[in-house]
Amino acid sequence: MEIDTKQLGFGTCARAPWAVDPWASRGRLVAEPVSPTRSEFQRDRDRIVHTTAFRRLKHKTQVFVAHEGDHYRTRLTHTIEVAQIARALARALKLDEDLAEGVALVHDFGHTPFGHTGEEALAELMADAGGFDHNAQSLRIVTKLEQRYADFDGLNLSWETLEGLVKHNGPLIVEGGKPLPEPIALYNAEHDLWLATHSSLESQVAAIADDIAYNTHDIDDGLRSGLITLEMLEELPLISRLLAEVRCRYPGLEEPRLIHEVMRRQITSMVEDVISVSQAHIKALKPQSADDIRHAGRTMAHFSDEFVTADRAIKKFLYRHLYRHPNVMRVRASATRIVRDLFAAFMSDPSAMGDKHRHKGIEDLPVELRARKVRDYLAGMTDTYAVAAHRRLFDHTPDLR
Structure with missing residues (x-):
């Protein structure tokens, strides 16, 4: 008996003209039969969730290494929070929620153990061998390093999901810009991802959701650790206003509830600001397709001037404190x-x-190629695995407490 796809719970009625149409995807590098039960972007999201790389995020640092406490964010919990915010933004703007969620779920795959610390160390070590960029490493993971399927390496994700991944921070080919990271340049030569344009609005909301999530939750984790206090937050106008609002409405509220009420209001205010700005841009541009968004020449989903100022103040505060x-x-x-x-x-x-089979012959490679193999292996490690490997190979392992 065949499935009647017309009776399934997804369709085109809720999407706006500027949303990406999952039934008109630009396809995959390796052609595959269309699924009768899932859109192309639902398939992408599902493949992402079932990867080894996704599971590893559980033991990769956000700000605090995992053993410092069970209640701090890891890369996995951060990623889930980003996906939730991205999906909320996508729904409000009548976009394809599955594409926005998929891009959000995959955006941190390339992070090394120990977060940005590991990335900076690996970038310095790889300076003469192609460098290291976590966004480019994410692409390498989903196009090469995940080896699960019989017909291809990687996940064979759709063009739209890969575009959203590599353009997480906007166009990559700009006048006077930096050279492309090697993994992106190699893949793009085989599967053109339009690196000179902006990405879809689904990808843009995933990117701004990342900012909203870590701006809020790094403050929350900082308060939990005791490195940040509520009194210190008074220097931030947005947070100070929200603190006053909660204290006025709930006098004498215990601190854990107070913090949560402020954090949820921070997320809500930032999300609503992005929706308002995006709607204004859409109204002015009058896009009739997702490509109109890509060729708009500017980012459509971003903060207003007021919230750009607030965002910069929060980032500066977090960096310093x-x-x-x-x-x-x-x-x-x-x-x-x-x-x-x-x-x-x-x-x-x-x-x-x-893993002698996978790493066979590496010792015979030129130094640069050997370094790239080591890069892939080391970048894929979790914090816990890296510490265990160090203890196995060295007499003394530094204390991470």
Whole structure:
């Protein structure tokens, strides 16, 4: 018995003309039969969730390494929160929610162990061998390194999801811009992702959702750690206003509830601001297709001037009081040493990586190509795996507490 797709719970009626149409996808690098039960972007999202890379996010640092406490965000919980905000924005703007969610779920796949600390260390180590960029590494994971399917390496994601992934921060080919990261340049030569244009609005809301999520939740984790206090937040006009609002409505509210009420209002205010700005841009442009958004020449989903100022103030505050706090910097120094030590050990003796079948012949490669193999292996590690590998190979492992 065949499935009657007309009776399934998805269709085109809720999407606006400027939304990406999942039934008119530009396709996949390797052609596949159309699914009778899922759109192309639902299939992408499902493939992303079932990857090893997605599961590894559970043990990768957001700000605080995992063993510092069970209640801090990890890359996985951060990613889920980004996806929720992206989906809310997509629904409000009548976009394809599955595409927005898929781009949000995959956006941090390429992060190294120990968050940005590991990325900075690996970028320095790879300076003469193609560099390291976590966004480019995300693309490499979903197009090469995940090896699960019989017909292709990677996930064979749709053009639209890959476009959203690589253009997470806007067009990559701009006048006077930096050279393309090697993984992106190699893939784009085979499957043109229009790197000189903006991405779809679905991708844009996933990108701004990332900012909204970590602006809010890094403050929350900072308060939980004690490195940030409510009194310190008074210097931020947006947060100060929200604090006053909650205290006025709920006098004497205990601190954990107070913090949650402020954080939820922060997310709501930022989401509503992005919706308002995006609607104004859509009204002015009058786009009739997703390509009209791509060729608009500007980002359509962003903060208003007022919230740009608030966003910058929050980022500056977090950098000064949290990301560069002496306690965090001490852990970062230890994490940097672990990444450096492992890279040197694997370059000297590739067999130390294990998995002899996958790493066979690496020792015979030129230094640059060997370094890229080590990069892929090291970048895929979780915090816990990296620490365990260091303990196996070295007599002393730095304390991450």
